[in-house]
Amino acid sequence: MSKLVQIISANKKFKTPEGERVTALDDVSLEVNTKEFITLLGPSGCGKTTLLRSISGFEELDSGKIIIDSQEMRNVPPYKRPVNTVFQNYALFPHINVENNIGYGLDVIGIPKPERNRRVKETLQLVGLSGYENRKPIQLSGGQQQRVALARAIINRPKILLLDEPLSALDRKLRQAMQLELKNIQNELGIAFIFVTHDQEEALTMSDKVIVMNHGKIVQIGTPTEIYDNPTNEFTAQFIGESNFFTGKIDNIENILTIKTTCSNTIYLKNFDKSKIFKEKNIDVFIRPEELLLESNQFTEKYFIECVVKQIVFLGTDFKILCDIGNNKIIHSVIRDAHRSNIDKCKIESKIKLYYNPLSFKILKND
């Protein structure tokens, strides 16, 4: 696959009204392939929108390069770039109707009427808005406005479609439906999507590749499963899914790594690379809440954490148990629907054992 977009050590600083300089992009490099669905994921202020705006041409980088389709983009104005954007609040033109909103991109470059009308019709059909041609944006629901914004952005057949948190204004149900629809449309059109979001669920559902950003830096790049299963740093581990973190000293290295945590629990960990373990150094490990179970099986009976139940939260299909493991350190366990009957055994302030498979613990840091 050819490289459609290359961003090479992009840097950007902003001046705040107070005169301080804030780093929005700090040595960001990444590549996007054709037909790839990429998500920039991170909390607000992490630089993901700045990165998107630099690609679309509304921000100029302080240093670094953006290459789209092997063409350097410096000094190329937004209207000459082969990208289109779905804006966060859609930015639909309020004074013209749906048809003219969608046809805008064709009208301004002077596509002949018959072809223009045909493509508008096609695109309306693609986003499921046939029959709404003469409505003004104000007369549409949030979801419909979102579709118009999408249709308007894809009608020019850009090489890359940029989406700036396009689903954040929709309610949960609609958002989930649109996630699947976006993915389908992307497959159908075969153009690369760069999707900006702070919603990890969105990122995991749709992307081929997730780029996790924090404080203007890329902290991890990987497929959704890689990012979820093997976060390489605490930020990713915490931002994507929930995690229970432990810090401790290594007690014993054999087949199983034995760790004494700062809360004086003992944790056992398999699945590690012996050559990369430094016994004398602190070690940070984590485990996902759904890996801590109330009942044991043959693999987990010897491995458990003793703790005191502090709170039980009903999440719909799941239960979440918050437990104190000593020193007021709280860990979470998520009990899936199938094990619901076990919940009754847990009483607030009662002592329980949370079993785990030593393969589930992962090392974050050992230095």
Added chain:
Amino acid sequence: MTKKNRLFLLLSPFTFYSLLFFLGPMLILFIFSFLEPGIYGGVEWNFYHDNYGRILGWADGEFEDFDIIYTIIFLRSLRLALITVLINLLICYPAALWISNLNPKLRNFFIFLITLPFFASLVVRLFAWMIILKPSGILNQVLISLHIIDEPILMLFTEGAVIVGMVYVLIPFMFLPLYASIEKIDLKLIEASKDLGANKFITFFKITLPLSIPGIIGGSILVFIPSLGNFIVPDLLGGAKVMMIGNLIEQSFLMGRNWPFGSALSMMLMATVVIFLLFYVRSVSKYENETETIK
């Protein structure tokens, strides 16, 4: 006391005041315009339609004559007012566009500058224009010393001088509504347009201009009304040569002592303004229904 009653009570002094001092005089003008002028000024309480007849053409020629000059003056006022609106629009639109793109501090400074002339008396400011425009005035001297002209040209007491004066006086009335509506335009819309392949000019004509129409209409009306009825500017800068309907009304009341005729002229002026206002209200409310900003 209910909220509604309290509101009514709070508003009643103002309502009473405006009824008495705004609608009252209008009513007097309306009634006077149908009364017979008194011989020594004032009115005789007889129904008399020749005040309008003199202007519109049915005066019988016995006591009052129909004269086309009133129509000519009226049309001239209309023409000068429209030219004033147009020039004001051409000056203020680029200015408003430019200022709305500046940073907030500079923006407020420029708005302050534009409203600054309000702090000085209108008459004083117009005398300043007389000094600039008169044959021995600054402008003529500069042009002569630059050898662009050989002898002073007549600038004062021309229609041009009147237009210059009215444009100058009414600039804030055009600028402020224009600025308000341009500044309100969501920057994201401009970005969206550029993102979709439109350059600056196309974006301006397809997005910025249509979205600032309420400001254009509002500013135009606000400039049109005072320039149509203006009498100070044509009096000072137009002299006896450029008479507008405002001067005619002033003269009928003060020099001619013909109150009913002055009232009839005022009513004609009012009617014109009301027609334009109705047009304004209709077009703006239609526009706002269609393009209320997306929430």
